[in-house]
Amino acid sequence: MYELRCESLEKSFGSFALQPLDLAIQPGEFFSLLGPSGCGKTTVLRLLGGFEQPTGGRIMLGDRDITRLQPHKRNIHTVFQRYALFPHLSVFENVAFSLRLKGLAKAEIQLRVDEIMSLTEIGTLADRRIHQLSGGQSQRVALARALVDQPAVLLLDEPFSALDPSLRVRVREEMRTICKKVGATFILVTHDQEEALQLSDRLAVMKDGRCLQVGTPKAIYEDPSDAFVASFIGPVNEIRGELAETQPGEWTVSSAMGTFKVRKNGIALPRDVSMLLRPEKMRLLRQRSNTQENLLEGEIQDLTYLGSRTEYTIKTHDNVFKVSEAELERQKKRLLNRRDRVFLTWKTEDAILLPQSAPK
Amino acid sequence: MKKLVLRLRDWPPSAWIFFAWLVSLSVLPFLIILAMSFAVRSESGLISWTFTLANYERAFHLVYLKVLAKTIFLSLGATITCLLVGFPVAYYLARATPEKRQMGLMLLFIPFWTNFILRIYGIVSIFGNHGLLNQTIMRLGLTDAPLEILYTRFGIYLGLVYNYLPFIVVPIFSALEKFDLSLREAAMDLGANRWQTFTRVLLPNVREGIAIGSLFVFIPMMGEYVIPDILGGAKEVFLGRVMVEQFFTMQDWPFGSALASVLSMGLMIAVWVRMRFEQRKAGPTSHGLR
Incomplete structure (x- = not known):
């Protein structure tokens, strides 16, 4: 378990610029990046995942500088917004993908995939094709696929936005339970403050490429550092x-x-x-009261x-x-x-x- | 029977047009060829309708099997080359901006505004002994004698690749266009390097486009006549040429028909097997461990 740190991380493209960002995310923490669209939260996630290169600063995982590391060499996995499940593979093979790449023995792959599939409650779906899955099932498969080779950090890119609103609250609760069992560090990107409050140990509120406040949900809700944070969180x-x-x-x-x-x-x-x-x-x-100030x-x-x-x-x-x-x-x-x-x-x-x- | 008639009446006009086209220009001609292949050539070169299997016996003679093997070998080689060149082209077009993409696709087919025969003669003027290429390299002093490209097997191969390349690009392009780029990121995210991402995620997802594109070029290549005739010279035999010879030089329509039937049936069986194979794959999968 390693601490994940952003040290004056910068990225600019077009008219957008991520202002130097300093964050220290504790091992095993559930951390959220909350903000309206265009605030830079997704950019931070893509930098952490290795899909974009920063224009300044660095990313540290423990003592290791991973800033320039290719995505496939990072011990960081992503649950993509629309899940990006492989349509040509079965559910089982989707989940087993990273283990197969590592060339593990068949028996071990079977064991670990079964384990993660029962944790995410998709054990019965092993032989299904991806197009046969519902939204909630797809999300669990995506989660299982990302968790199966025990990443140090799991990035969640608006994982609930593709779900029906009625499903979201329940899936969020299940997600929280799974996260606590797994014990990896989770970083969630979302524009939904309720989601961030419900799931996070701590969160960062972002706007226009700037991180405005970092703190526990309670601290941010009750003691916001500026008017934008105050009104965005509720x-x-x-x-x-x-x-x-x-x-x-x-x-x-x-x-x-x-x-x-x-x-x-x-x-x-x-x-x-x-x-x-x-x-x-x-x-x-109902009535004027003299005791009230x-x-x-x-x-x-x-x-x-x-x-x-x-x-x-x-x-x-x-x-x-x-x-x-x-x-x-x-x-x-x-x-x-x-x-x-x-x-x-x-x-x-x-x-x-x-x-x-x-x-x- | 009554049911079928009723159903025919329910067909929309578009289905009728397709049906009419299929029967008159594809099924019927094929049946005529098939019928002729069991007939006998009369002394005067006409068809005498007596049933015989002799044409097929002859068609499977070693001489013709060698021609068939050579034709398959050349067509397969040209198809693979088209694939190797066409795939990157399709990939570039699928990822280009809409304007560049439209421009690229148009440029790809601009040569087809010129007559087919003229284009083949264009190849002659470039690769012939007195052609542009040989003149240039001889002037530069790279060789003393011109490179023998035309009237060789390589000449046929070159012509096939040149003429069929655009047709393989289009189906692969449309498959690649539909490919979700986030799948590539997902593969890399899960530990796949560039090569593994290509072989394990990109290729399986555009396999259908590759298969269709390959069939699109391979099948007409097998029956190609003009390209081997102009670029292959006298000594290079190609199945299409042998068939045309039987029809027009030897006046042996029944034997020509037998050769054509063997080729058509062979291709049909190959396509049918492939389709069955695809259907089985599309069904519920087992992941190989259970």
Whole structure:
């Protein structure tokens, strides 16, 4: 098991440029590269796989510099976006492909292929042709094929995007189980934040060829380093205002909507700040409450019942807020309807403070 | 019978055209040739319709078997050469930009805008003893005597390759065009070097195109008459020439027909065997270990 490191890895082609990237991915870690299309995540994956040559920097696997190594000499395998299974071979032969190239004995190939096929639950498909497989089965075959010769690192290129949405969540859970059993390092490329949050030990959020933040799902969700990361990883409500220290250690943000208490963590902030609030961290009150510090009055413009939660769109006098309320919370209160007057509130520590980004 | 008639009525017009073409220009002529091959040549060179197997007895005589072997040998050699030259050409075209691809395919077939006979004589003017090639190398002092290319077996081979090359490129090109490049990356990713990627992934996936292209050129080569006649000279015999000779010089239509039937049947059997083989492969596979 080796640590995989990118050291100021660069790549430019056409108008795209991957800014010097430094990453250290721990052995056995499930790491995701998350970002919108064109952010450079796939480029990083192709550099790691050896399909592209970087224009600068290097890639280290343990103590070994693998930057210039050909794809077939790297102990890194890829699960391709559309799986790229060999149509002229059976499922068994697809999985056995890398072992055959190594010239292993028949008995050993049989043993190892059987083992990985039972782990990925495709044992019954051994004799099938590739065109006879469903999407979910193809994905397992691709995974088994990439895992069978025990790579140090497995690269997953949007492996769920070709699946039906209804299938995705289940397949993701199974994938996570398999990954934990195998113990290799996994690197997932995705534009789906839910996928990244569900699967990753840590993830990197990328945009325009730049890595914006690296951290655990929790850290990135709750403590995003900038407004893009905050909004990409999940929906947010934004209040723009001016930061002021009213008393030593006590900070407020004054905005057109009022003045709100905030908790300032160590980082230096300019005067103009954005206060970001996650929909599920906001609460709805029927009546004005004097004990609540942060209060906004508004009217329910729209509500969507989603079973486990209800999503509200609340219009205040000059802003629109998204609020998500767990069903449990909702049951305690009288049902709310469209056009009801409500008060919005949140805990001071749940507000995320960031420097104001340029207006959109 | 009634069922068949009903079904014939359900055929779309396109099927009728195909059917009419098949029967009138392919099946019927073949049956006529087949019938003639069992007939006897009359003294005056006409056909006398008495059943005999003598033509076939003669056709399998060593002299003709040698001609057949030579024809197969030359056609096979030319087909393999077409394959070796045509594959890289098809590969380049399949990977080129759409504009380059269109241009390339057009250039490939531009020679065919010229009459076939003229093109063959074009070869004569290049490779003949007083042709461009020999004149050039003699002027350069590379040889004293001209290279004997025309009127040899090599001349026929050269003509076959030149004339049939474009026809093998097209089926291979379309197979390569459909080939998913990510399969190549997948093979390399799993540890295959360039050669292994080529032999284990690329070739098996375009095998069908290669087989069709090879048949496309091999079959007409076997029956080729003009190329060996013009480029082969008097001493080089080729099955097509022998057949034409039987029909037009010797006036022995029944024997010519027997030779033609042997060739056609042989090719049909070969194609049929190949198709059966393909069908078996396309079925459920076993991976060789179980």
